[in-house]
Amino acid sequence: MNARIAPAQLQPAQALERISQVWDEHILPQLTDYIRIPAKSPMFAPDWEQQGLLDAVVRNAADWVLAQKIDGLALEIVRLPGRTPVLFFEVAATQAPSGQSVLMYGHLDKQPEFSGWRADLGPWTPKYEDGKLYGRGGADDGYAVYASIAAVQELKRQGVPHPRIVGLIETSEESGSRDLLPTIDALKTRLGDIALVVCLDSGAGNYDQLWLTTSLRGMVAGTLKVEILTEGVHSGDASGLVPSSFRVMRQVLDRLEDSATGRLLPASFHCEVPAERLAQARATAAILGQEITQRFPWAHYDCGGSTAFALPTTQDPVQALLKRTWEPTLSVTGAEGFPALQDAGNVLRPYTAFKLSLRLPPLVDAAQCVQDMKALLEDNAPYQAKVTWQGASGANGWNAPETSPWFEDALNAASQAHFGAPCGHIGQGGTIPLMGMLSKGFPKAQMMVCGVLGPRSNAHGPNEFLHVPYAKRLTAAVAQVIAAMP
Helix, strand or coil: CCCCCCCCCCCHHHHHHHHHHHHHHHHHHHHHHHHCCCCECCCCCCCHHHHCHHHHHHHHHHHHHHHCCCCCEEEEEECCCCCCCEEEEEECCCCCCCCEEEEEEEECCECCCCCCCCCCCECCECEEECCEEECCCHHHHHCHHHHHHHHHHHHHHCCCCCCEEEEEEECCHHHCCCCHHHHHHHHHHHHCEEEEEEECCCECCCCCCCEEEEEECEEEEEEEEEECCCCCEEHHHHECCECCHHHHHHHHHHCCECCCCCCECCHHHCCCCCHHHHHHHHHHHHHHCCHHHHCCCCCEEEECCEEEECCCCCCCHHHHHHHCCCCCEEEEEEEECCCCHHHCCCEECCEEEEEEEEEECCCCCHHHHHHHHHHHHHCCCHHHCEEEEEEEEEECCEECCCCCHHHHHHHHHHHHHHHCCCCEEEEECCCCHHHHHHHHHCCCCEEEECCCECCCCCCCCCCCEEEHHHHHHHHHHHHHHHHCCC
């Protein structure tokens, strides 16, 4: 009788060496070209179809994937009428069919430019410096499709058996993934039974270990507008009698937020933190300490010969983690109705409009919050001003399912092999709408939600960078986790 031959096991050192070479020779040049293309998400580029830039980055990625000549790979660009394109690929299983698949996810659409970039940098001007690739979208998360394919390549190179692998790379994530659900519906029969999701659109607590995202906040966004006049008037003539639209705006926002503490007032916008997440926050706080708050570019100034820095809402590491992952928070991300400072004369403005962004706890229903806010903000306006809450949309957060023993072991083994430290667990304050969809559609799937957005990587803001050494190790870790699937 012939002895059974054990399947090949992934060799971590070889994997990292080869993947690093692929990054240096093939992925970095591709991402450099990608950063040059201002492929803004449709929310920020309503004429995206006419621009053709989203199509361009998808086409470039598709050409690169096909050029890798991976055995068993099929690819297509899915274009539903009026919807942004989605890159869909599948790699046939090399092990005995189990009917289960791995889903690899990323996106290629980008946030807008924002201001404040370093003089030698720019959103569409890639620059590689000290292991960091600067430019919009490289880390958030144009690298995802290339890292995914590089991980699959390494499994193939080492002859490691793997299940069927499918990939979804969308171009409307920064607009709330508004075009992804119809595409998933169209592809539903082709996705298969998803046992593992690898989402590379998240963050890292540091660059010293693998980080698994355990929760994501939801989001509500919309425009709050206060109108008091039909046109601007002389402030000396009208002020004191005509109420300032800005003051009315402040009063209306006071219904939503305690400005002294930042706490959102509606009880329905809050939820209890699960015991497991609280325990993980304590463990992560012990690892990161003050780095949790120090990672941000705080304003500073000279104060009597010493430097004074702006302060966070809390200095306690555990509370800092919970505040940015399990508490609702209001941000004003844009304004209208204000002239530029150099053009601001003595005129009482007719209206004030704010773009509001609310981050919601993972277990709070975003659609209900949108409705609650309309009544809260619009009803019984001060001075009978015209107050409108318009263009509002919401996306639910996500709380990770229970971790299977094989998955926990695989994460720790991959982190030890490629970083020399165990896997960390951290909630993230951002929103990935797809994760909630997938958890509902595939409730038994394990979720490897991770990414390269570590300290000061500054996605959405100025000087965004991709930490290339970390990205290489993360790619190798992804390959190792897939190889460990039972």
